[in-house]
Amino acid sequence: MPTYDAPEPNIKSALDRPSGALDRGTRCSPTKWNLIVIWRPGWKLSVIFVNTLATGMASGRAVSPPASEQELRTCAAAALAQAGAADTAISVREAKGLQQLAERLREVFAAIRDRRHADAAGALNALLVQSGARPQLWRGPEGSWQLHYHASDAGAAQSWTAGCAAGLAHLLTSPQASRLGICAAPRCELVFIDTSRNGSRRFCSTACQSRVKASAHRARQVQRPAVAAGANRPAGRVAGLRG
Numbered sequence: 403m404p405t406y407d408a409p410e411p412n413i414k415s416a417l418d419r420p421s422g423a424l425d426r427g428t429r430c431s432p433t434k435w436n437l438i439v440i441w442r443p444g445w446k447l448s449v450i451f452v453n454t455l456a457t458g459m460a461s462g463r464a465v466s467p468p469a470s471e472q473e474l475r476t477c478a479a480a481a482l483a484q485a486g487a488a489d490t491a492i493s494v495r496e497a498k499g500l501q502q503l504a505e506r507l508r509e510v511f512a513a514i515r516d517r518r519h520a521d522a523a524g525a526l527n528a529l530l531v532q533s534g535a536r537p538q539l540w541r542g543p544e545g546s547w548q549l550h551y552h553a554s555d556a557g558a559a560q561s562w563t564a565g566c567a568a569g570l571a572h573l574l575t576s577p578q579a580s581r582l583g584i585c586a587a588p589r590c591e592l593v594f595i596d597t598s599r600n601g602s603r604r605f606c607s608t609a610c611q612s613r614v615k616a617s618a619h620r621a622r623q624v625q626r627p628a629v630a631a632g633a634n635r636p637a638g639r640v641a642g643l644r645g
Contacts, residue, residue: 418609432601443593444569446583451486451566452593454481455504456481461610462589474501482558492558499643500558503529513592514582522574529567533560587614 412441415613455477457465468474471494479490479499492500506525529535535551542548552564572580581596585602587610596603607613 411428445567445573447595448510448566448570449595450484451481451500451504452508452511454484455501457591458593459589460643461592462587462613462622464589471497474498477501483561486579496558497527499557500562503559503563507566507570508591508593511584514574514579515584516582519574519579522570526567526571528573529563530571533564533567535564535568585610587611588617602642 452627453460458467459465468477475492475494475497478492478500481500482490482492484538492596506529510522510525513519513525533552538550539547540550540554550561550565551568552561556564570582573582580601583594583596583606584592585592585606586604587606590606590608594603594605594606605614
């Protein structure tokens with residue numbers, strides 16, 4: 403039975419843990435960056451699945467998709483481990499289901515980034531219907547009650563689809579709907595949750611932000627000699643006029 407450990411609500415604390423970002427073009431090789439703890443687990447889970455299973459470019463490097471069913475299972479298991487799943491063993495069928503979920507969640511991130519909220523709502527409604535999502539209370543391992551959006555006997559893909567879709571649906575109906583983002587750096591498709599105070603975050607990590615700043619600095623350095631050369635060039639005769 404797929405379960406996850408929901409973090410305590412604390413938007414100001416940060417965890418140094420794998421984000422799901424893929425490094426150096428390899429399959430399922432997570433890098434670490436600070437992931438802010440949020441009080442809607444579905445948001446965090448969606449980021450993990452998209453970055454691990456539906457990303458072709460990460461931090462300026464191409465990411466190769468799984469080349470075999472076994473590699474897909476390995477990637478899916480890595481995503482489940484990051485999501486806090488108690489059991490990461492997964493069949494090829496369920497792994498393909500998680501990959502399809504990740505691809506559809508990426509569409510939601512893109513729609514929210516582009517302010518196409520109606521498209522995001524349509525995509526989430528389809529996922530909610532597909533997964534049969536409905537709120538249910540279960541007893542946790544320590545006897546406390548937990549809220550889930552899937553039946554206790556649901557498979558991995560159905561369970562995570564219900565949880566992620568419900569989490570993003572809550573987000574879309576809140577004033578924080580614009581907090582989902584896709585990295586603005588070239589050659590990077592990693593998604594993130596903007597937990598900045600003023601909601602102005604544009605990059606998945608400080609590494610991508612620094613990469614963009616360095617590129618802009620180099621461009622300015624190239625332009626300065628050309629501008630200086632133009633300013634020092636002697637003025638010639640104006641065409642069509644005689645001296």
